[in-house]
Amino acid sequence: MAAEIIDCKAIAATIKGELTKQVAAIAEEGLTPRLAVIVAGDDAASAAYVRGKQRDSAETGIASDLWQVPGEGEPAAIEAAIRAHIERLNADPAVDGMILQLPLPEDVYEDTLIETIDPRKDVDGLHPENAGLLVQGAARYLPATPHGVQQILVRSGNDPGGKHVVIVGRSRLVGLPLANMLVQKRAGANATVTLCHTSTPDLAGYTRAADILVAAAGVPGLITADMVRPGAVVIDVGISRVDDPSRKRGYRLAGDVDFEAVAQVARAITPVPGGVGLMTRAMLLTNVVRAARQFRGR
Ligand code: NAD
Secondary structure (H helix, E strand, C coil): CCCEECCHHHHHHHHHHHHHHHHHHHHCCCCCCEEEEEEECCCHHHHHHHHHHHHHHHHHCCEEEEEEECCCCCHHHHHHHHHHHHHHHHHCCCCCEEEECCCCCCCCCHHHHHHHCCHHHECCCCCHHHHHHHHCCCCCCCCHHHHHHHHHHHHCCCCCCCCEEEEECCCCCCHHHHHHHHHCCCCCCCCEEEEECCCCCCHHHHHCCCCEEEECCCCCCCECHHHCCCCCEEEECCCEEEECCCCCCCEEEECCECHHHHCCCCCEECCCCCCHHHHHHHHHHHHHHHHHHHHCCC
């Protein structure tokens, strides 16, 4: 039987609708939530993500500014230019949230720059203070992609509570915070979590034991049908560009899941594109609104 394709577009639209109302309510107090996006270099995929974030901001009534730093030159000079933007935006009371679009140009070290961001404006939730609060179960900002995965599960009727969730990928952007979120004793979490990675032997042995399988490895087609338990829910976070001469632009976007085959086994599945990516943008804006409400003027 073919799986239900979870309608992430509809879920993201619902969340954006909720946000639009919240932004309108805040506007009545004379305040417009404002997001600043810092981009270094001209990575095409990053530019596309940033355009999407700005489009969604505009749709929900959130102001957004793009600060572009040239990607050529000495890494130290690029780093200094980014730091100057961060410091200025930290000090600007009209800016509620900022994100430093990753990846940065080669040899520009992201950690020290992220640590420069005022944690109250760190709407990506990457600052060590925010990452630590998340682990303690007292998150200030839930990182957008894992939060998006959680919302997909909850809003599609696949609450992770009491389920075995297997996550493939332990990055600090996706897999690790998602594992931390889903093990917590709270609504929309309360799962038993297994976190798999490149040193996991017999990956399929783990993935087949999942009620909910989240693929976040960045390896196109990694999850094949034989790795999925019949009836499982499969969330595909992966987005990779795969050469495809039949397409006008020369590539297509591929997830980590062999979609056609896995859809014959799973009970529910998310597509790529049109899946988790849409949710990531919506959840980022949730954090911007939260920042405006909690910290504007403080
Ligand atoms: P990353 O490269 O930082 O981390 C990948 C993780 O997967 C690592 O922990 C690694 O151990 C694990 N991994 C890689 N190959 C594996 C394998 N063969 N078996 C088991 N584990 C393996 O990547 P990331 O930033 O976490 O992103 C992962 C994917 O998700 C990428 O395709 C990225 O483009 C995508 N992504 C999508 C969104 C979205 O909004 N949909 C957001 C962020 C990242």
